[in-house]
Amino acid sequence: MLDALVERGYLSPNVTVVLATQASAEQLRLLEAAGSSLALTPISEQRVGYGLTRLDQFAIVSKQGFGIDGNTLAGSADMFATMRLAALTWSGGARSETAPDARSLLELATIGGAKVVGMESEVGTLSVGKRADLQIIRLDSLNLAGFGGGDPSALLVYSARPSDVDSVLIGGRVVKIDGGLVDVDLPKLLQDAEASARALTSRVGEPKQ
Structure with missing residues (x-):
């Protein structure tokens, strides 16, 4: 894929490449x-199986x-x-528990994703002039309890x-508060999703064994 993009001169600042797990150092x-x-x-x-x-x-x-290449696939x-x-693959491949940097992983999930789609001036960080996109995470669940303060990056990643x-x-x-979605009819949403899945399945037919 990358060879074709290079040969045809298609690579540019407006192009985002996905699924490049097997890219060579020269292609990158x-x-x-x-x-x-x-x-x-x-x-x-x-x-x-790509x-x-x-990350290294x-x-x-x-x-x-x-990014997430489609909810159905992921x-x-x-x-x-x-x-x-990503963190576990990095540390496992490098055979080093300390190889991943949690802060950089968190940045890839926020400002990094915004840069990839050319929206870093609008989203990705909490900054003056940007959209007020915000997640508030509770620290009183069993899997997060006991946080002693400091940089929470590793806590969020792992x-x-x-x-x-x-x-x-x-x-x-x-759009969400106290753990619940705002102004969303969840039973109807689930019903619509189920109906959509059945319609897709009926059009595709039975899977081959």
Whole structure:
């Protein structure tokens, strides 16, 4: 894929490359030289057997961030699981427990992802002039209890779960509070999702054995 993009002169600052687990050092160098970005989707990439998403192998690319290559393929849109898998793959591949840097992983999931899609001036950090996108995470769950203070990056990467997100604001609008979605008819949403899945299955037909 990358060879084709290079040969046709398609790499540019407006191009985001996904599923590049098997990219060579030279291909990554050309991607960086073109100013292209790299979306890392470790759950999807490893599920479909594209190889291990080793973050240390992509260090040459300055514009990179985490993504989720489709909820169906990844199983869920769980960025905590994405960070954790990336960290464990990194430490396992490097045979070093201390190889991953939790703060850099958290940045890949926030400002890094914003840079990849060219929205770093709008989202990705809590800054004056940006959208008021905010997650509030409870620290009183069993898996997060006992935090002694300091930088919480490692706690979020290795221990946090979606269920720990107490409240969410998007553009300053509250969409989740006290662990519950705001103005969402959850039973109907689940019913619609089930109906959509059945309709897709009926159009595709029975899977081949």
